[in-house]
Amino acid sequence: MSEFSKRRITAGAGVNRRVFLAAGSAAVGLGITGFPAVLRAESQSVKIGLIHPVTGAISFSGTQCRAGAQLAIADINAAGGIKSLGGAKIEGVLGDSQGKPEIGASEVDKMVEQGVAGIVAGYSSAISLATSQEAAKSNTPHVVDVGVSDEIIKRGLKNTFRLAPGYGTVSGIAVDNLDKINKAAGSIAKTAVVVHEDSLFGTGTAKLLSAQLPKIGIELVDVIKHPTPTRDFTNIVLQIKAKNPDLIIPANYYNEYVLFARTLRQQQVKAKGIYSVLGGAASNYKFVHDFPEAAEGIMDCNHWFNPKSDLALQRKKAAEAKGLIYTYEVFLTYNAVALLADAIDRAGSTDKDKVIEALAASTWDKHGMPYGPTKFVNGQNEGAAPANTQVLGGEIEVIYPKEFASADAVFPMKS
Numbered sequence: 001m002s003e004f005s006k007r008r009i010t011a012g013a014g015v016n017r018r019v020f021l022a023a024g025s026a027a028v029g030l031g032i033t034g035f036p037a038v039l040r041a042e043s044q045s046v047k048i049g050l051i052h053p054v055t056g057a058i059s060f061s062g063t064q065c066r067a068g069a070q071l072a073i074a075d076i077n078a079a080g081g082i083k084s085l086g087g088a089k090i091e092g093v094l095g096d097s098q099g100k101p102e103i104g105a106s107e108v109d110k111m112v113e114q115g116v117a118g119i120v121a122g123y124s125s126a127i128s129l130a131t132s133q134e135a136a137k138s139n140t141p142h143v144v145d146v147g148v149s150d151e152i153i154k155r156g157l158k159n160t161f162r163l164a165p166g167y168g169t170v171s172g173i174a175v176d177n178l179d180k181i182n183k184a185a186g187s188i189a190k191t192a193v194v195v196h197e198d199s200l201f202g203t204g205t206a207k208l209l210s211a212q213l214p215k216i217g218i219e220l221v222d223v224i225k226h227p228t229p230t231r232d233f234t235n236i237v238l239q240i241k242a243k244n245p246d247l248i249i250p251a252n253y254y255n256e257y258v259l260f261a262r263t264l265r266q267q268q269v270k271a272k273g274i275y276s277v278l279g280g281a282a283s284n285y286k287f288v289h290d291f292p293e294a295a296e297g298i299m300d301c302n303h304w305f306n307p308k309s310d311l312a313l314q315r316k317k318a319a320e321a322k323g324l325i326y327t328y329e330v331f332l333t334y335n336a337v338a339l340l341a342d343a344i345d346r347a348g349s350t351d352k353d354k355v356i357e358a359l360a361a362s363t364w365d366k367h368g369m370p371y372g373p374t375k376f377v378n379g380q381n382e383g384a385a386p387a388n389t390q391v392l393g394g395e396i397e398v399i400y401p402k403e404f405a406s407a408d409a410v411f412p413m414k415s
Helices: 003-007 017-029 035-039 059-078 101-113 125-136 167-184 200-216 234-243 254-266 285-290 310-321 328-347 352-360
Strands: 046-052 090-096 118-121 142-144 160-162 191-197 219-226 247-251 273-277 299-302 387-392 395-400
Touching (some): 046 101, 046 328, 101 118, 101 125, 118 328, 125 142, 125 200, 142 328, 167 299, 167 395, 200 219, 219 234, 234 254, 247 254, 310 328
Parallel strands (some): 046 118, 191 219, 247 273
Antiparallel strands (some): 299 387
């Protein structure tokens, strides 16, 4: 057996009876119908490629993405598979980008050779940019799960779709909501520092914020970038302390975010607020549970589920029952797989043109997010929007949009 073949899995293969029944119960609880069909499903499987950085510097997030994808596949298969294809089971074909765009692209080639009907990838913007470009060469449908760069969508690739918002939308809404929060507090924030990682994600977000923050009366007194990984934030935090900004705005990945926030607390930096935009840890239960004092009061504008959605809460409960931390990587990749499976089902075929056509016409609404039904324009879901969260009392609460909010914003943050 080749190394690549060893890495292929069929979700459900090797799953014992207890897990199988649990998955079936979860599927019924999620409103997915047709469970009896699984008993008669004999059709050939449908392969979906899953490419994530499960080794390397951003492996925590990549592993979370993979777990979300596998949860979705288990639920779909337990609910009867692809019904229009006679109940065909979905088979996840796993790839590891190692956090490197060129390796992610090479994984695409391997998967195309294996006959995948579509690909879900690839957590970071740089990797998603490479995997979607490579998939376009073979006209393979590609759903981006987390990558936020707007360049991913702007290239006009007809095979590429993104359910979640890009950083142009996120940063615009983040600044609008910051303006509301600041005005409600008497416009006490007048200066800010942005700290960002130096790849496509962080650099692009910082550029957008640099243009938008002055429009709401906040002077940007410094923009500080750092590589991933970074193991010591002391010098950066001392720079910030010297400038004494009212707001600190981080945009980086999980490990760096945690270390940065802990260093801010250790150095007793007294900002009026830490307001993240796509913060890698700010809306993450692991950070909140492991370092509650460093996390308390931090606000974020990021991907988040609708806390008033029964569907979202049931998925969260099911994921946590399996020992997972319910991070945005988990539910965004779950949704990306479910969106692709829905398109294959409606296409009634794994023909790539038909699946792409079905994705483009999608009105899928089983996401449990603060979105409406999908409406793709040039591959971007125009109905997608981020949510503002704040860590309050050790919980991650939604503070905007108001129709989804579970708490009011606390600003300035308590020292």
